[in-house]
Amino acid sequence: xxxxxxxxxxxxxxxxxxxxxxxxxxxxxxxxxxxxxxxxxxxxxxxxxxxxxxxxxxxxxxxxxxxxxxxxxxxxxxxxxxxxxxxxxxxxxxxxxxxxxxxxxxxxxxxxxxxxxxxxxxxxxxxxxxxxxxxxxxxxxxxxxxxxxxxxxxxxxxxxxxxxxxxxxxx
Numbered sequence: 001x002x003x004x005x006x007x008x009x010x011x012x013x014x015x016x017x018x019x020x021x022x023x024x025x026x027x028x029x030x031x032x033x034x035x036x037x038x039x040x041x042x043x044x045x046x047x048x049x050x051x052x053x054x055x056x057x058x059x060x061x062x063x064x065x066x067x068x069x070x071x072x073x074x075x076x077x078x079x080x081x082x083x084x085x086x087x088x089x090x091x092x093x094x095x096x097x098x099x100x101x102x103x104x105x106x107x108x109x110x111x112x113x114x115x116x117x118x119x120x121x122x123x124x125x126x127x128x129x130x131x132x133x134x135x136x137x138x139x140x141x142x143x144x145x146x147x148x149x150x151x152x153x154x155x156x157x158x159x160x161x162x163x164x165x166x167x168x169x170x171x
Contacts, residue, residue, distance in 0.1 A: 038080055039081075039106070039168045041105045041106035041168065042105070043080075044076065044080055044105075044125070044168075045106060045137070047076060047079055048072075048127065048137050048147075049137065051063055051067070051072070051076075051147045052137070052147050052148065052149070053146055053147060053148075054066055054146055054147045055145065055146045056141050056144075056145045056146050057071075058141070059071070061074055061075045061086070063075065066139075066146065067147060068139055068141070069124065069138050069139045069140070069141075070085070070086055070088040070123055071139065072147060073108060073123050073125060073138075074086050077167065082167060082168070088120050088122055088123045091108065091110045091120055091123055092110070092119075094165060094167075095108075095163075095166065096165065097164065097165065098163070098164045098165065101131055103126055103129045103130075103131055103134050104126065104166070105129050106125065106168050107125070107126045107129070107165060107166050107168075108123055108124070108164065108166075108167055109123060109124045109125070109126060109134075109136050109138075109152065109161070109163075109164050110122075110123050110164070110165065111123065111157060111162055112160045113160075114142075114156075117160065120162060121160075122160065124136040124137060125137050126152075126164070127149060132152055132153055132161075133151070133152065134152045135150065135151055135152065138150065
């Protein structure tokens with residue numbers, strides 16, 4: 001048993017870490033998240049926009065009750081058979097960060113927490129790609145208190161921006 005633990009800790013874990021940092025397909029819940037042939041970016045965004053105005057509800061993935069940020073992203077991508085983490089904190093190590101000129105609708109924006117920039121605390125989906133001037137749809141616990149569209153270059157989001165990742169794969 002100790003031998004298996006040591007093999008995992010010293011051989012497999014570093015290999016997974018290096019692959020995630022160097023552009024290997026991102027994984028969540030044990031399934032690849034890149035390259036799903038079923039996902040059309042415009043369809044994904046149109047589907048997400050159906051939920052504009054849905055109230056914010058912590059720890060929820062149910063549109064009847066409301067969504068939190070990661071619950072909303074999880075719900076939208078699940079409709080297109082893309083398996084993603086349920087917690088925003090899990091996005092810190094997911095995927096490879098894109099340069100702003102590579103942002104596309106359907107990519108996921110990852111942000112630090114509102115009060116604490118030492119951890120990931122928010123995510124959203126780009127619905128209008130324009131580099132750091134992109135607009136994104138997300139479930140906000142702030143003033144909008146629900147699913148809304150915001151500007152990435154607004155003061156509150158620009159300072160918290162961590163990265164943008166592609167979980168669809170078609171560039």
